Amino acid sequence: MIVDLNLKDKHAIVIGGGTEGVRKVNALLGQGCRITVISNRFNKYLRDQEKAGKIETVKATLKDASILDGYDSPFLVLASTDDRELNRKLCQKGREKGAFVYSVDDPPYSDFSYASVINIEGVMQVAISTSGKSPIMARQVRIRAERILRRVIKKSDIENARLQEFARNAAKPKLKTVEQRKEFLYSILYDRRIQNLIKEDKMEGAKSATLELLQEWVKKSK
Structure with a gap:
């Protein structure tokens, strides 16, 4: 089941500033939510987003789930580090705080999966999902479908x-x-x-x- 969450004024925490973390930030931008990125380093793109006031960054050593202790009632916790066990611990901590959680490349441990989305002028979104079975195939189908939909939707x-x-x-x-x-x-x-x-x-x-x-x-x- 694909659900379009209303994230306006909600708090989303992304842990990890690598490629996957940046993808999660991009998916959140424009949703009207508060975005916090926790990482031990930040690339230029994330720094630019911070300077533009679109996200807040917190520099921390990513060693255990205690990095979430200072946050009350986040709505989303997106664990995007390259350490699966750490991601799972972060998700467990997020659940304890009442958040929906996502662990990168770990569908069984996540509360939801990411669909491949066609976004047309921020008004219409068409999502293609394999329920976490194959994000690569969802993306491939999305690329083909987008060419058609952009001709159909006027x-x-x-x-x-x-x-x-x-x-x-x-x-x-x-x-x-x-x-x-x-x-x-x-x-x-x-x-x-x-x-x-x-x-x-x-x-x-x-x-x-x-x-x-x-x-x-x-x-x-x-």
């Missing part, structure tokens, strides 16, 4: 997704039931005026037209 699809978020937030306080809100959101997709504005890249106009449509739905619901 700019109007991305803008419609953004408009749907705007419309859903506007509708929540005005339309009482989930079913009403669902029908309203579907109606946007079939509203010729709104869809033409999206195709013409007039998103402010599309938002205004969406609010007008919402008012019509509010009147009908009374």
